[in-house]
Amino acid sequence: MSASFHPSDELLVAYGAGSLDEATALLVASHLTLCPRCRSEVARIEAMGGNLLEELPPAPMGGDALADILARLDDAPVTLPPPPRKPARATASRAGSQIPAPLRAYLGGGLENVRWKRLTDGLEHALVVESGRTRARLYRIAPGIPIPEHGHGGAELTLVLQGGFSDHAGHYLVGDVACADDDTIHHPVADTDGHCICLAVTDAPLKLTGLVGRLISRFLNL
Numbered sequence: 001m002s003a004s005f006h007p008s009d010e011l012l013v014a015y016g017a018g019s020l021d022e023a024t025a026l027l028v029a030s031h032l033t034l035c036p037r038c039r040s041e042v043a044r045i046e047a048m049g050g051n052l053l054e055e056l057p058p059a060p061m062g063g064d065a066l067a068d069i070l071a072r073l074d075d076a077p078v079t080l081p082p083p084p085r086k087p088a089r090a091t092a093s094r095a096g097s098q099i100p101a102p103l104r105a106y107l108g109g110g111l112e113n114v115r116w117k118r119l120t121d122g123l124e125h126a127l128v129v130e131s132g133r134t135r136a137r138l139y140r141i142a143p144g145i146p147i148p149e150h151g152h153g154g155a156e157l158t159l160v161l162q163g164g165f166s167d168h169a170g171h172y173l174v175g176d177v178a179c180a181d182d183d184t185i186h187h188p189v190a191d192t193d194g195h196c197i198c199l200a201v202t203d204a205p206l207k208l209t210g211l212v213g214r215l216i217s218r219f220l221n222l
């Protein structure tokens with residue numbers, strides 16, 4: 001299986017630089033376990049970060065900004081998530097069988113550990129983690145049910161973990177990431193052939209703002 005919809009290059013750079021918030025990093029790390037394309041892209045970005053570190057001049061005394069860059073580059077993840085397991089066969093148990101390892105760490109296991117809360121008919125959710133204003137939630141949507149706007153008009157990233165959904169931009173299946181910002185009008189609807197489970201991050205930083213990320217993205221000509 002390989003995903004057709006991916007996080008933006010800017011998000012991958014920010015992930016490689018270790019400058020994403022916890023909720024967004026969880027979504028990107030989970031996507032990486034399902035997407036060889038983005039795994040190799042992040043490896044390239046991390047190598048670039050290492051080269052950049054070697055080329056930087058020594059930090060001047062009291063130069064907080066540069067020291068911060070160096071510290072953050074030191075903190076950048078140097079190991080990739082474990083490679084994905086073979087996708088479970090259709091006969092395998094649905095529960096937890098395809099939950100990416102980074103997410104399993106938050107859930108303490110598979111989907112059987114999720115304490116779903118009902119939102120409306122056919123729609124349940126569960127908070128996974130929040131960092132500042134950014135939240136990662138799981139959504140479980142019954143077949144054919146529209147996925148609601150999550151309010152407050154912020155940016156949103158949605159990773160499909162089970163089943164699929166469609167919106168104006170396409171049809172998203174397991175491993176795909178849908179990216180929406182304030183200006184995106186989207187009315188996603190779950191596929192009709194089974195429940196759809198997604199990890200959604202709201203108020204996600206869809207554009208790079210960090211200094212390290214901007215430096216690296218300049219070197220990568222993003």
Ligand SMILES: [Zn+2]
Nearest residue numbers: 003006035038
């Ligand atoms: Zn990808």
